[in-house]
Amino acid sequence: MANIESIADNTNNEFERVYPTQPIPEGQVLWFPFQGQRLMLKVGDQDAAILQGDQTLLDNIKHEEILYIGRYRGQPCLASALDPEASLPGDWKAVGLRELYNLMPGSEYNIATYASQLINWYQTSRYCPVCGSPMVPVDGGWGRSCVKGHYTGYPAVVPAIIILIHDGKRVLMAHKAGWGKRYGLIAGFVEPGETLEECVRREVKEEAGIEIEDLEYRCSQPWPFPSQLMIGFMARYKSGTVHPQDNELDDVHWFSPDTLPELPPPSSLAYMLISSWLQQYGNQQ
Template structure:
């Protein structure tokens, strides 16, 4: 079973389709939905649609994080894309230039302003996430606030910045260290609400730990055989930390 993202504007839900109702970062199938369902791809040969539930979701609707953690993977990827696209439709319901209500394009996966013609593409916010290594140690930090996990550093890419520049800048800003020997590891869509996490490893190249206390509660070096509680296996953070 595999999820293939895509968009065919001519498709409408049929007997073999799957309609994912998404609201409040939860997802369910087989519930009443409102509006025109949005085609988001295929699971095997079955078209998959995203829509908002008419009367809310049932009590046993699964959270997107639980779906990502527990699978099945094809459903998790479909639900993540459905959630991202519905969030984009909600937050781009009006033209950002002239304020007119925007409309779903009948030709492609865009929203179009009927007044001024502005075309809006689905929004993705790229963020770099990086494991800094020093010998057999890895740099981990705990976010300010309620976070329980120790994890790698991460941050959004600025306009005009390369991914590599974002890695170097974020590490410098958050913990005051320099890094080099950047190596791309992989990426993960992260639908909370619309990030693409782009994972790197980097080598410690100098500096003393000095944390940005608005972002982080604490940071430190950990030996790989003595790690604290880290993010769960389905996250790219886990993969970066463990070197999988």
């Protein structure tokens, strides 16, 4: 079962980041070509693998500039965005990031999500938001600057908190319209001028109407849809009656370990926080 400890151990120390404008080394490379939000993989009999080849692999396919993003186990990793209309070799398959999680090791999946965010950044930062002039790369990082010097931007990382609240025996879970039978944890975006702790208490107040104590940071996870960083906390219920204060959720209530609803997907931080809580408190009824 995936858990907090497994994401904490899943730091990608076999991947070394590279920044512009390092030249791409000669020879074999690993390709991360995206068509929209979907990564191209080579389909084998049983599985799907990252495309390997040299720098000429995409020569006959219409695509945008190549980003040299890093080295994985010593091999250069290149990302590119393919033309949405480009026809592709028959043995390639386009796979969405959510499906990709189940198809490749975590270390490779993490590179793919990084690549997708850089591609997304390049596609959304072509023009200066002040004057509309072209933006050009900044040396030594992924930033881009207006050619007239108005503005420099960097790839967005959008912080969002997610919080598991428990009372020692039960866990508080929330439901949104459209989620079917699945329940999740209380979560929300950090607002300007807010600390993570303030954000947690505000979201808990808005979405559940209760007070918490023993707030503790647990773990974080990049969530590339398109560029969130999920920051996971755990806290203990302190006081108040569960009563959602806004319309975002249609149900919030307590579940004991033996009455849990359908959980979020195993790739999510919500799932890992819940399984970590179960390991700690699941037998204390």
